[in-house]
Amino acid sequence: MLDLDLALEKVKKWVKEAGDIQKEYFRKKSILINTKSTGIDLVTEVDELCEKHMLDSIKENYPLHGILSEESGKSDTNITSDYLWIVDPVDGTTNYAQGLPIFAISIALKYKDETILGVVYCPIVDQLFEAVKGKGAYLNGEKITIGNKRDxxxxxxxxxxxxxxxxxxxxxxxxxxxxxxxxxxxxxxxxxxxxxxxxxxxxxxxxxxxxxxxxxxxxxxxxxxxxxxxxxxxxxxxxxxxxxxxxxxxxxxxxxxxxxxxxxxxxx
Missing domain, CATH: 3.40.190.80 (D-Maltodextrin-Binding Protein; domain 2)
Structure with a gap:
């Protein structure tokens, strides 16, 4: 069985590194921006750079695992592992392209269709949310809980x-x-x-x-x-x-x- 605590530490390192790439290019006028499904569905060169970094990191550390990523789709379709990494290198690309600081890197790991690890990192505001199945959820190392409002x-x-x-x-x-x-x-x-x-x-x-x-x-x-x-x-x-x-x-x-x-x- 996979060591999830070790995997979590690796993921946190990867998203921080991807976040550094995003901060380096943030608000640069020269950034390349293209469209996908519609004229408002954007992809930037930073999406692609960060996706490459994340996918390369996964393949280096877990070469037998499957990967599903927003820009590349299903990678290594010949792999039949019970483990599947799910990656969104920049969730909030329109914000990123506009110079708005709300965007995030999202990465999750599924085992037999059950999500067992999840990390969301918003680099500009430096908020890292993490969870491992059965071990609670955390923001920058502090445990978090759902709100209690009723109305x-x-x-x-x-x-x-x-x-x-x-x-x-x-x-x-x-x-x-x-x-x-x-x-x-x-x-x-x-x-x-x-x-x-x-x-x-x-x-x-x-x-x-x-x-x-x-x-x-x-x-x-x-x-x-x-x-x-x-x-x-x-x-x-x-x-x-x-x-x-x-x-x-x-x-x-x-x-x-x-x-x-x-x-x-x-x-x-």
Whole structure:
């Protein structure tokens, strides 16, 4: 069985090194920026440099493990290991390209489809969130726990919007508009991994989003669970869609999503 404590120390070193690359290029006018699926789905040369660093580190240390990464997809498809590393080298590329300091490196390790290690690192604000299955969740070495609020009116929530929001009606706009007047605050920070990590730490009270990908949520999912929180997947919606928070707030967000679905989308 893999030594998870040793693996965690290695991952923390890798993300700090990738974070140094991100800080070196941050706000440089010469940075190369391209688009992917849509004109608002960006990738920069820093995404690619950091991904290469992370993938090279994994392959050097765990050559028989599988890898799934945002920019490269599934690496080493001939590998049939029970271990799968899931990497997002820059979650929040639009923020990075704009010179906004909220973006994160997210890396998780799954064993037989169960996430057993997760790290989210936001280099500019120097916040490192970590979790190993069964050992709790931590921010910069201090244990974190999910928030304890019970009423939406007291909550600061976070959410995001899919890249195809201009052409797909299931784009979260109706849920956002419905929930805005019901909560203390609603944040759209631009990094699902960072949002989930902050829910785990109690800095945010809840989060929902639709049409995410595995690399967006794999590490954050474990952080939430290890901090005593809950994740509910919206299986009827596209991609990976979920609600996160403590049990009470999850249910209250779910109730409002269900209400909007009935009123707007006329679901039964």
């Amino acid at each position: 939406l009116s007291e909550c600061v929530l976070a959410t995001g919007f899919p890249y195809d929001r201009a052409v797909h009606k299931d784009n979260n706009a109706n849920y956002f508009a419905h929930l805005v007047p019901m909560v203390r605050g609603l944040r759209r920070m631009g990094s699902a991994a960072y949002d989930l990590a902050n829910v785990a730490a109690g800095s945010l009270d809840g989060f929902w989003e639709i049409n995410l990908s595995l690399w967006d949520i794999a590490a954050g999912e474990l952080l939430i669970e290890e901090a005593g929180g809950k994740i509910v997947y919206l299986k009827e919606k596209r991609g990976i869609s979920l609600v996160a928070g403590n049990e009470a707030i999850c249910q209250k967000i779910l109730d409002q999503i269900e209400y909007v679905d009935k009123i707007i989308y006329k679901t039964p």
